[in-house]
Amino acid sequence: MVEWNKEIKLSDLRRKKNGKPTADEESTAQLPEPEAQPVEEAPAEKPAKQPKAEKSSLLKRDISFKRKPKAKKEKAPKASGEEAPKKPKRERRSKGSSAPKRAKRLVGLKIGASQIAAARVVNNGVPELVQVAREELDQGLIVGGELREPELLADALRAFFRKNGLPRQGVRLGIANNRIGVRIFEIAGIGDAKQLENAIRFRAQEVLPIPIEEAVLDYQLLGQRVDEEGNAVSRILLVVAYRELIDRYVAACKKAGLRLAGIDLEAFALLRALAQPRGDDDPPADAAVVVVSIGHDRSTFAVSDGRVCEFTRVLDWGGTTLDVAIAREIGLAPSEAEPVKRELSLASTTVPEGLTPEQAETAREAIRRQLQTFARELVSSLQFYQNQPGSLGIGEIVITGGTAHLAGLADELQKLIGVRVTVGDPLSRVKLGKKVRETEQVGSLTVAIGLGIED
Numbered sequence: 001m002v003e004w005n006k007e008i009k010l011s012d013l014r015r016k017k018n019g020k021p022t023a024d025e026e027s028t029a030q031l032p033e034p035e036a037q038p039v040e041e042a043p044a045e046k047p048a049k050q051p052k053a054e055k056s057s058l059l060k061r062d063i064s065f066k067r068k069p070k071a072k073k074e075k076a077p078k079a080s081g082e083e084a085p086k087k088p089k090r091e092r093r094s095k096g097s098s099a100p101k102r103a104k105r106l107v108g109l110k111i112g113a114s115q116i117a118a119a120r121v122v123n124n125g126v127p128e129l130v131q132v133a134r135e136e137l138d139q140g141l142i143v144g145g146e147l148r149e150p151e152l153l154a155d156a157l158r159a160f161f162r163k164n165g166l167p168r169q170g171v172r173l174g175i176a177n178n179r180i181g182v183r184i185f186e187i188a189g190i191g192d193a194k195q196l197e198n199a200i201r202f203r204a205q206e207v208l209p210i211p212i213e214e215a216v217l218d219y220q221l222l223g224q225r226v227d228e229e230g231n232a233v234s235r236i237l238l239v240v241a242y243r244e245l246i247d248r249y250v251a252a253c254k255k256a257g258l259r260l261a262g263i264d265l266e267a268f269a270l271l272r273a274l275a276q277p278r279g280d281d282d283p284p285a286d287a288a289v290v291v292v293s294i295g296h297d298r299s300t301f302a303v304s305d306g307r308v309c310e311f312t313r314v315l316d317w318g319g320t321t322l323d324v325a326i327a328r329e330i331g332l333a334p335s336e337a338e339p340v341k342r343e344l345s346l347a348s349t350t351v352p353e354g355l356t357p358e359q360a361e362t363a364r365e366a367i368r369r370q371l372q373t374f375a376r377e378l379v380s381s382l383q384f385y386q387n388q389p390g391s392l393g394i395g396e397i398v399i400t401g402g403t404a405h406l407a408g409l410a411d412e413l414q415k416l417i418g419v420r421v422t423v424g425d426p427l428s429r430v431k432l433g434k435k436v437r438e439t440e441q442v443g444s445l446t447v448a449i450g451l452g453i454e455d
Contacts, residue, residue, distance in 0.1 A: 106261060107171045108269065108451025111153070111249075113142045113318075114296040116160050117445050120167065121430065121452030129452070130433035132445055133164040145177035145298060145314060147248040150255070157256035169259040172451045176266035176300045178314045179245055183238040184222070191232040196221075204238055216243045222308060237308065239265065266293070267302035267312035269450030274398055274424040277455055278306035287395030288385075291424065292378065293446060294401035296320055300447075301378070303385050305392055311385040315377050319403035325366040330359045341367070346408030368412060375416035396420035402444040429453060 104123040110116070120131040137156060141149045161168055187203060190196045200219050222235040246263065253260055275289045285306040293300045297318040303311040319341070320334065327337040343352035344363055351360040378397070385391055397419055399410060404423050414421040426446035427438065430453070439445070 104454045105167070105170050106452045106454060107167055108448040108453075109171050109173045109258075110266070110269075110445075110448040110451065111142060111147075111157075111173070112137070112296055113298070114139070114320075115444065116156065117448040118160070118164070118166055119445060119448035119452045121449070121454075122433075123452075123454040127430045127453045128433055129427070129430040129436055129449060131164075131166070132436060132439065132448070133160070133166060134445065134448075135160050135163070143297075144316070145175070146179075146245060147252060150248050150252040153252040154255035157253065157258065161256065161258070168257050170261045171253065171258045172261050173249060173253060173263045174266040174269050174447050174451045175241075175246070175249065175263060176298070176314050177241075177245060180239065180241040180265065182265070182267075182309065182312050183240075184235065184308065184310065185238070186233055186235050188227065188233045189231050190234070196234055200236055200238070203236075204240070214242055214244070215240050216246060217241075264451055265309075265312065266300050266447050266451075267291075267309055269447045269453075270300060270302050270400070271304050271309055271450070272453045272455060273426050273429060273446050273450030274400060275304065275306070276429065282306075285392060288392035290382070290394060290397045292397060292399045292401075293443075294319060294399060294403040296402075299374075299401070301381050303382075310391070311381075311388070313381050313384075315374075315381070317374050317377055319401070321370050321374075322367050322403065322406075325370045326363045329362050329366040330355070337363075341403075341406065344406065346406065346412050348407070367406075371409070371412055372416060375413055378413075378417060394419050396422060398422055398424040400424040400426060400443040400446040402441045404443045405441055426450075 106121050106123065108119040108121065110118070115134050115137050117134040118132070119129060122128045122130055135156075138152070141147070141153050141156070147153060160166075183204075185203065187196065187199050190199050201217075204217055204219070217238060217240045219239070220237045222237050224232060224234050227233050249263070250260065270291045270293050271289065274291050278285060288310075289304040289306055291302045291304075295318045297316075297320050299315040299317055301313045301315055302309055319338075322341055323334045323337040326332065326341055327334045330337075330340075332340070340352050340355065340363060344350070344360065344367070346364060346367065349357070349360070351357050355363070382394060386394070397413070397417070399413070399421060400423065403409070410421045410423050423443070424446065426442055426449050430449060432438070
């Protein structure tokens with residue numbers, strides 16, 4: 001089984017107990033703000049012409065293309081009389097197995113700042129996408145990934161599911177927020193399952209970025225091995241979040257009559273939708289999988305080695321940033337700038353209806369200036385990831401989300417970053433049901449589709 005596809009069911013999270021922290025001897029994949037150079041915000045006024053150095057690749061000397069050696073770990077002493085456990089067998093069905101397997105039907109639910117998106121997927125061999133739906137959501141209900149109006153969201157969800165005839169059970173909700181932390185660490189010298197669980201709870205205390213009394217946590221055992229001295233070494237994926245953040249979403253879904261099958265991180269859903277998972281028998285990856293979903297007001301950044309999500313971060317930059325920039329430059333309201341943005345192209349001189357050629361070029365320049373800010377944030381996140389022991393080289397960045405459909409955006413980012421940038425296909429891992437047709441702006445459905453996939 002591929003580890004990044006193991007769902008982290010935050011709806012069943014266990015509250016962490018008090019305990020004294022221990023020394024950290026293992027490597028971690030973290031979600032704090034990167035310690036790289038600070039991101040400079042684009043000025044409000046139209047800046048002077050940028051020097052040539054600004055237009056050159058931001059990463060030509062900063063990103064490596066090889067995996068870093070893992071940090072040396074102190075070996076935990078073997079407990080007296082304790083036998084090293086055997087490496088557990090993977091839970092994989094043999095190809096020739098004829099045992100019946102019930103198809104798992106899931107409704108992936110993505111609640112963003114501007115819309116609700118849902119994808120109904122039947123998982124029976126190749127995932128089949130049998131229904132998609134999306135609806136605009138009133139501004140102010142979701143701000144920065146946090147639910148501000150649970151009652152109003154419950155009403156919106158109830159109407160959304162009724163209008164589209166979506167099943168109200170088997171719903172998997174996606175969340176993305178900077179107040180959610182992801183860590184990967186190892187615990188050595190413990191083979192007993194119960195003792196390991198206690199050790200994880202104890203160890204989690206030292207990596208929690210939030211107060212214990214306000215936290216919920218869940219973890220997944222990614223795998224076990226035996227070191228040279230025969231000690232059991234367990235690799236753990238830990239997810240921590242504010243209890244209030246989770247409870248608000250759960251309460252809204254419950255009031256809308258939805259039965260949650262689980263709550264998953266949007267980063268995990270992105271990786272499921274856009275990257276074919278590596279099997280146990282596949283050789284180690286030679287480059288990281290980097291996926292960025294550009295949302296309305298935020299973007300989700302995720303890095304994986306093909307099996308495990310090693311790093312994730314939510315960036316405070318989204319499509320509305322471009323709307324505001326365009327509106328400011330050509331004298332429109334941000335809501336009026338959004339359709340203009342859709343018709344613009346960074347790769348040609350096309351003129352959207354209602355604009356003069358001069359206004360169109362002014363709008364394109366406004367977009368390019370904002371993309372420089374976005375590129376710096378991506379560089380900062382990539383640098384932070386590559387500072388971790390065992391990090392992989394960067395082969396390419398896959399972007400998705402509604403804004404990713406802006407013609408020429410991927411090429412513009414590629415020029416700024418110096419790494420290949422492509423637009424991902426959220427339908428690449430699913431077959432389309434008879435009643436489903438490819439829709440416009442399919443990138444905005446990527447997270448919902450990934451939430452519906454069960455590997």
